[in-house]
Every structure is written in C-alpha cells, then in structure tokens.
Amino acid sequence: MSTGEQGRGRDWAIQHIPVDEDGARFTLDKLKPFRLAALQHDPDAFGSDYAREVAFTDEVWLSRLHNPLAKTFVAVSPTTADPRGEQGIVASTTVFGPLPSTAEDLHFMEQSGLSAPWSLPVYHVTGVYTNPESRGRGIAKAVMGAALEDLQATLQRADAGHEAGKPAAVIRVDVYAHNMAAHGLYSAAGFSEVESRNEARESSEPGRRILSMFRLLLA
Ligand SMILES: CC(C)(COP(=O)(O)OP(=O)(O)OC[C@H]1O[C@@H](n2cnc3c(N)ncnc32)[C@H](O)[C@@H]1OP(=O)(O)O)[C@@H](O)C(=O)NCCC(=O)NCCS
Numbered sequence: 319m320s321t322g323e324q325g326r327g328r329d330w331a332i333q334h335i336p337v338d339e340d341g342a343r344f345t346l347d348k349l350k351p352f353r354l355a356a357l358q359h360d361p362d363a364f365g366s367d368y369a370r371e372v373a374f375t376d377e378v379w380l381s382r383l384h385n386p387l388a389k390t391f392v393a394v395s396p397t398t399a400d401p402r403g404e405q406g407i408v409a410s411t412t413v414f415g416p417l418p419s420t421a422e423d424l425h426f427m428e429q430s431g432l433s434a435p436w437s438l439p440v441y442h443v444t445g446v447y448t449n450p451e452s453r454g455r456g457i458a459k460a461v462m463g464a465a466l467e468d469l470q471a472t473l474q475r476a477d478a479g480h481e482a483g484k485p486a487a488v489i490r491v492d493v494y495a496h497n498m499a500a501h502g503l504y505s506a507a508g509f510s511e512v513e514s515r516n517e518a519r520e521s522s523e524p525g526r527r528i529l530s531m532f533r534l535l536l537a
Pocket of ligand 1: 360363409456460493494500
C-alpha cells in the first residue's frame with residue numbers, strides 16, 4: 319500500500335485501503351484485529367459488538383473491503399509496528415454512500431435552506447476510532463478530513479461542470495448521546511445535531527439515545 323499524507327512532526331500517515339490484493343491482506347492482517355480491539359475497548363461507542371464481529375469469516379471482512387459504497391481510510395504509524403516491522407493502524411474512518419435519503423436527511427436539507435426537491439447524495443461517516451494511546455493528537459480529525467476531501471474530489475470528477483462552493487453532498491454521522499468525545503470531534507469538524515431518537519431494542523428496555531449529526535460537503 320502506498321504511504322499517504324504525512325504531516326511535519328507526525329509519526330503517522332494517512333492512506334486509504336485499496337481494493338486489491340494488498341488491501342485484502344491489510345484488511346485481514348491489520349484492520350480486522352484493529353476493529354476487534356476497538357469493539358473490546360470501547361463497546362459503548364458502536365452499534366455492533368465484539369461477539370458478533372469476532373465470529374465473522376474472512377469472506378465477511380473482505381466483503382466490507384469490496385463493498386462499492388465503502389471507502390476506508392486509516393492512519394498508520396511505525397510506533398505501532400508489528401514483529402515484521404510493518405506499520406500498525408492507529409485510527410480509522412469509513413465513508414459509505416451514496417445511500418437513500420431518510421426523513422432525517424431530508425429534514426436536515428430543509429433546515430439548511432436547500433430548496434426541494436432535494437437531490438443531494440447522502441454519505442455516512444462510520445467506524446471512527448483512534449487507539450486509546452494515540453488520542454488527543456488530532457488524528458481522528460485528520461483521518462476524517464482526508465476521507466471527506468477524497469469524497470469531495472470524487473464528486474468533482476463525476477460532475478465536471480460543478481459550480482465551486484455549492485453544496486455537493488450531505489454528510490451524516492450517528493453518535494450515541496453519551497459519547498462526548500465523538501460529539502466534540504464531529505462538532506469541531508462542522509457537524510451539527512439535527513435529530514435524536516432512542517436506539518431500537520428487542521427488549522422493552524429503552525435503547526440508548528442516538529444523535530444524528532449532519533454537515534454539507536461543498537463542491
Ligand atoms: C472520538 C475519538 C475517535 C476521537 O479521536 P482523537 O484522535 O482523540 O480525536 P482528535 O485528537 O482528532 O480530536 C479532534 C477534536 O475532537 C474533539 N475531541 C476529541 N476528544 C475529545 C474529548 N475527549 N472530549 C471532547 N472533545 C473531544 C476536540 O474538539 C478535538 O479538537 P481539539 O483537540 O482541537 O480541541 C476517540 O476518542 C475514540 O476512538 N473514541 C472511542 C470510539 C468512538 O467513540 N468512536 C466514534 C463513534 S461515533
């Protein structure tokens with residue numbers, strides 16, 4: 319995999335996981351253990367859980383890589399190198415989309431003063447995670463920023479006659495209301511909270527409160 323953006327004074331670099339043999343090896347050797355460790359360390363941050371994902375076969379992990387709607391960005395660092403000397407993942411973000419608009423998405427577009435009928439594509443930011451020992455150094459913000467810049471460039475290529483500065487997409491992230499760090503991260507990245515609801519549960523216990531946060535991506 320190619321080494322991506324590396325800032326001055328940083329011991330980490332951002333890259334996206336390519337959909338090829340290198341990307342498949344990286345997914346199984348690095349992303350899978352990184353994700354499972356995230357689910358174990360921060361079980362309250364995600365809609366999924368360790369018991370579910372540890373049972374996934376390699377095919378399931380690779381189907382995530384091959385999902386044409388998903389693109390995953392990671393920050394890798396030599397300070398988390400494995401015994402082979404290969405750099406380890408310190409943070410991740412996946413952008414999914416375009417996905418069908420929900421009532422919440424349309425509500426955000428209406429609140430943003432966009433005129434109906436709304437035709438902006440909707441993308442979700444998911445899988446945002448930074449290793450506990452690497453937090454508070456701006457890594458999640460940088461990985462999410464790189465993922466959204468890449469999306470912006472993709473949208474610009476698809477619409478060669480785009481008008482610079484016009485809204486090109488809606489970006490959404492769903493976050494548990496108790497997750498102050500994630501809320502702070504998304505607020506700092508320009509997301510605002512528009513909708514909240516209780517998580518659906520099979521039992522009669524009330525689910526956790528989920529906030530949907532949105533921002534526009536400009537062309
Ligand atoms: C949320 C999380 C990804 C932040 O990662 P990070 O790399 O430490 O974040 P950054 O250093 O890039 O922080 C960027 C901004 O987010 C906000 N932020 C980060 N951590 C915060 C905290 N603990 N409390 C409040 N705001 C916080 C700040 O505004 C920060 O900018 P600043 O440092 O200039 O003030 C990380 O805490 C984490 O992995 N948590 C567990 C998993 C999780 O909650 N994922 C999100 C699921 S929706």
